[in-house]
Amino acid sequence: MAGSPLSALDVAFLCLESETAPMHMGAVLTFSPREPVDPGRVTALLARRANGIPKLRQHVRTALFPPGAAGWAEDPDFVAADHIRHHRVSTLYEPDPLSAFAARWIAEPLDTGKPLWDLTIVTGLPDGKFALLLKLHHALTDGAGAYAVAVGLLDDVTAPRRAPETTARPARLPEPRSALDTVKDMLGTTLSQAGETAGIASSVMRAARPPLSPVSAPPSAERRLGFVRLPLADLRRVRRAHGGTTNDVVLAVLAGALREWLVNRGKRADGRSLRALIPVSVRGRATEQLGGNKLSGYLCELPVGVDDPVARLRQVRRAMSRNKAAGPSRGAGAFPLLAERVPSVLHRLGTRTAGLAAPMLFDLVVTTVPLPPARLTLDGARMTEVYPFVPLAPRHAVGVAVATYRDTVHIGLQANGAEVSDVGSLRDAVLKSAARLVDAS
Numbered sequence: 001m002a003g004s005p006l007s008a009l010d011v012a013f014l015c016l017e018s019e020t021a022p023m024h025m026g027a028v029l030t031f032s033p034r035e036p037v038d039p040g041r042v043t044a045l046l047a048r049r050a051n052g053i054p055k056l057r058q059h060v061r062t063a064l065f066p067p068g069a070a071g072w073a074e075d076p077d078f079v080a081a082d083h084i085r086h087h088r089v090s091t092l093y094e095p096d097p098l099s100a101f102a103a104r105w106i107a108e109p110l111d112t113g114k115p116l117w118d119l120t121i122v123t124g125l126p127d128g129k130f131a132l133l134l135k136l137h138h139a140l141t142d143g144a145g146a147y148a149v150a151v152g153l154l155d156d157v158t159a160p161r162r163a164p165e166t167t168a169r170p171a172r173l174p175e176p177r178s179a180l181d182t183v184k185d186m187l188g189t190t191l192s193q194a195g196e197t198a199g200i201a202s203s204v205m206r207a208a209r210p211p212l213s214p215v216s217a218p219p220s221a222e223r224r225l226g227f228v229r230l231p232l233a234d235l236r237r238v239r240r241a242h243g244g245t246t247n248d249v250v251l252a253v254l255a256g257a258l259r260e261w262l263v264n265r266g267k268r269a270d271g272r273s274l275r276a277l278i279p280v281s282v283r284g285r286a287t288e289q290l291g292g293n294k295l296s297g298y299l300c301e302l303p304v305g306v307d308d309p310v311a312r313l314r315q316v317r318r319a320m321s322r323n324k325a326a327g328p329s330r331g332a333g334a335f336p337l338l339a340e341r342v343p344s345v346l347h348r349l350g351t352r353t354a355g356l357a358a359p360m361l362f363d364l365v366v367t368t369v370p371l372p373p374a375r376l377t378l379d380g381a382r383m384t385e386v387y388p389f390v391p392l393a394p395r396h397a398v399g400v401a402v403a404t405y406r407d408t409v410h411i412g413l414q415a416n417g418a419e420v421s422d423v424g425s426l427r428d429a430v431l432k433s434a435a436r437l438v439d440a441s
Helices: 008-016 039-051 097-107 143-153 179-207 232-242 246-264 309-326 332-340 344-355 424-439
Strands: 002-005 024-032 058-062 070-074 084-088 117-123 130-137 223-231 274-281 295-302 364-369 381-389 398-405 408-416
Touching: 008 070, 024 097, 024 143, 024 408, 039 084, 039 117, 039 130, 039 143, 097 117, 097 130, 097 223, 130 143, 143 274, 143 364, 223 232, 223 381, 223 424, 232 246, 232 309, 232 408, 232 424, 246 274, 246 295, 246 309, 246 364, 246 398, 246 408, 246 424, 295 309, 309 424, 381 398, 408 424
Parallel strands: 084 117, 274 364, 364 398, 381 408
Antiparallel strands: 002 070, 024 130, 024 381, 058 070, 117 130, 223 408, 274 295, 398 408
8 A cells, every 4th residue: 555755854864874873763661560571462462553553564665756755655564573572681781781772772773674663572670560662763753753653552541531512603614716816825835935945044054063062973883871760840840940841941951961971071061052953843733643754943052061050041941932932943953844845866865974964053962752641551561661762863972852751751861882881970960960950949
């Protein structure tokens, strides 16, 4: 069965793919079952659910026209169970066996000739817990779409009741329009998009700077993962004391952590900032949940040169307020929209080379993955933790993904293994930075 075409941005993520920079997102979900987990039973359950998600049955097929384009097509050899594995860890050899195994797992690129996803069930964890490791290629979907896929694999979540419908006046029929009016509208839209595209391109050029980031890294296929948990109540306490949003507080915590991490690595922090790319979903709320990438972004300077935690938060608040006032379709951070308007053939020719210039625009990615407020389960086992992971851009040392679930903020740290030998120091720095900000509130 034929599927939808890949957007130009989807094609760009495929073209960025390499052995040292695989372009897949990941998530580590842990569960606490009432009875010992049966991996075979969970595998069969996940296979049935995956088979019911059309996107997971499709692979990429190159199109003849337009040049460089591609589309999704039903994989005739698809067997959902072939994408699901089981691994039992041992606590005898690793102090944190789940993160050690997950680091090796996330470093493995997906086979781009097959449906672009992978699941691994991990058993052998303390207290009878098990984990589900989910990998989705960024060409398949963005973070918001990944959430929709993950929820489709878990147990059903009871939908909230809809408000009772009220009687409304009949809608007025639109006035008939002439062909000339229609042409004028199309021309106006085209000119508006052309102006917007030119504005974004100009902003990108102005924002570029020499690639001398203190968190740059050489190409490496090796990865390190870190898991961080922060009480949501603490972050809300900071927000009430100093204003802003919970996301602003998280960014300020990360700025403080990166400051300490730089100093511990013998690098200068004072008078310096690190530029974070904050992806922004422009996905429709109802009809596009399982579609491809619908992304823009903000560029936010993280004030790692500021020692005072409250002053850092104030600077982050001001920066994000400016971004939100401008909107997600303006500024250099909106370059995903620019990529969406570039013909696919040009992505085939130059995206990988252009991707190497990522440090000229930003130093790291900090993304937030939406989760529902309802308690999530798999085969009846309660989900206790969820750590998302964002792909590392070429030459980047670290990437950060954040998910709030129930009363906890979960932070997934992914680091370049050649540059970062111990991600634990960054994990500890996040905890210390959060504690300082809470104490100042």
